Amino acid sequence: MFDVHVIETSTLGDRSYLVTDGESAAVVDPQRDVDRILALAGELGVQITTVAETHLHNDYVSGGLELSRLTGAVYALADAADFPHRALSDGDTLDISPTLRLRALHTPGHTFRHLSYILDHDGTPEGVFTGGSLLFGTTGRPDLLGHEHAETLARHQHASARRLADALPDGARIWPTHGFGSFCAVGTAGGDASTLGQQKLANPALRLAEDAFVTEVLSGLDAYPAYYAHMGAINAASPDPVDLRLPEPATPKDLARRIDAGEWVVDLRSRTAYAASHLIGTVSLGLDGSMATWLGWLTARGAPITLIGATRDAVAEARRELVRIGIDHPAAIAIGTPETLATSTTRVGSIRRATFTDLATALTTNTHTPGTAGTSVGEASGTGGLDGTAHDPRGAGGDAADGRLVVVDVRLAGEWRDGHVAGSLNIPLPQLTSRLAEIPAGEVWVHCGSGYRAAAAASLLARAGREVVIIDDAFASAADQGVPMAA
Numbered sequence: 001m002f003d004v005h006v007i008e009t010s011t012l013g014d015r016s017y018l019v020t021d022g023e024s025a026a027v028v029d030p031q032r033d034v035d036r037i038l039a040l041a042g043e044l045g046v047q048i049t050t051v052a053e054t055h056l057h058n059d060y061v062s063g064g065l066e067l068s069r070l071t072g073a074v075y076a077l078a079d080a081a082d083f084p085h086r087a088l089s090d091g092d093t094l095d096i097s098p099t100l101r102l103r104a105l106h107t108p109g110h111t112f113r114h115l116s117y118i119l120d121h122d123g124t125p126e127g128v129f130t131g132g133s134l135l136f137g138t139t140g141r142p143d144l145l146g147h148e149h150a151e152t153l154a155r156h157q158h159a160s161a162r163r164l165a166d167a168l169p170d171g172a173r174i175w176p177t178h179g180f181g182s183f184c185a186v187g188t189a190g191g192d193a194s195t196l197g198q199q200k201l202a203n204p205a206l207r208l209a210e211d212a213f214v215t216e217v218l219s220g221l222d223a224y225p226a227y228y229a230h231m232g233a234i235n236a237a238s239p240d241p242v243d244l245r246l247p248e249p250a251t252p253k254d255l256a257r258r259i260d261a262g263e264w265v266v267d268l269r270s271r272t273a274y275a276a277s278h279l280i281g282t283v284s285l286g287l288d289g290s291m292a293t294w295l296g297w298l299t300a301r302g303a304p305i306t307l308i309g310a311t312r313d314a315v316a317e318a319r320r321e322l323v324r325i326g327i328d329h330p331a332a333i334a335i336g337t338p339e340t341l342a343t344s345t346t347r348v349g350s351i352r353r354a355t356f357t358d359l360a361t362a363l364t365t366n367t368h369t370p371g372t373a374g375t376s377v378g379e380a381s382g383t384g385g386l387d388g389t390a391h392d393p394r395g396a397g398g399d400a401a402d403g404r405l406v407v408v409d410v411r412l413a414g415e416w417r418d419g420h421v422a423g424s425l426n427i428p429l430p431q432l433t434s435r436l437a438e439i440p441a442g443e444v445w446v447h448c449g450s451g452y453r454a455a456a457a458a459s460l461l462a463r464a465g466r467e468v469v470i471i472d473d474a475f476a477s478a479a480d481q482g483v484p485m486a487a
Helices: 035-044 064-071 147-167 196-202 210-219 228-236 252-260 271-276 291-298 312-323 356-365 413-417 429-434 452-463
Strands: 003-009 014-020 024-028 047-052 074-077 093-095 100-106 115-121 124-131 173-176 264-267 305-309 332-335 352-354 405-409 443-447 468-471
Touching (some): 014 035, 035 047, 047 064, 047 093, 100 147, 252 305, 271 452, 291 312
Parallel strands (some): 305 332, 405 443
Antiparallel strands (some): 093 100, 115 124
């Protein structure tokens, strides 16, 4: 008997795993907040004896070292690291219990030293923990170690997938770490479970010849979060234990000072709540989306970050999300509504929301349309840009009083190439603050794929003094709503 339990981290698109025979357990690719794993082990009544990494992760700080310290478990990985661990190579084994064993299989491609772990139960291979190698319908991306290695690693990835296919029966389960929304995957991975046989029918790495696979992979690569550049080094250099304690909440006066200084003050509420009412100069990154990914991508490493939530639990959740990517200490927190946290009513504003139907009408008439909430407000005195400097309230593009309308698409370049609003300007969200001057004069209607990134972008544009409308709608329905499209 054995069980494989999934520890989901949906906001980063990753999974960790606990495999057990009911007494002993191994954990594969643990996230940094290991209290979740310890709680699961306690609930199951099992002892963690083994912790194994498939690779040094680029998208999160690992909890493997801390978990091994707390449990006394063997900590195993293939990569060089600045802390005690069991160094593994191809063919090495890890005995979890008399009936369960992990066998290391060298599967380079996502990284050069990447390992997969075949799970043997009573000597029979039951499945494989594939990390960033073979994912559901795709593979891990091969460019995270630098574009100069991308083609070589893509060829390794193809060979590794074939090696897994040769080593295991078609019924073997596949347990990947990445591919559930993670930028570590090539394109989009689908499904919650799969077998090797199913992947032989669906996965390009197992269907295409090497050259065709490499061409498809390299052509499908898009940008990935800037904070990835720091994760591997942190994981190799002994990550610090997690401290999830919260500081005392800041006062409204302190919040105002931080906003006026151009610091990142992040509103964690939903984009609907933000649009209706918010502290002017704050940034919308709600907990109902991938807050940590986008905040880590947008901010410079070490930049002071203040978290605003409606409840203490919301701020604590954000704190947990951020420590997973190595943002350990918020500069400040605040708890309350915009009205209770503002030093004056002039610091509370709203942003209009619209649908793609509204956009279609506005593009036809070239006039402003009534939104679903409020109007754009950006008149608070002393409100600076994210670089700490003051801005002309007309913004980089000037006054919108002439009725001109500008459509800004903040999706990534690959998404835009797959189809976009005719005449729109593509400025991916991570580039927005550095490219504000490129946005022409006029009222800015901003959209993404669903509305989450559009709300973040709208908050940044409003902070820069632009008159802005959030298109809070699904881009997939834009054409059906009458919006002119271009390929």
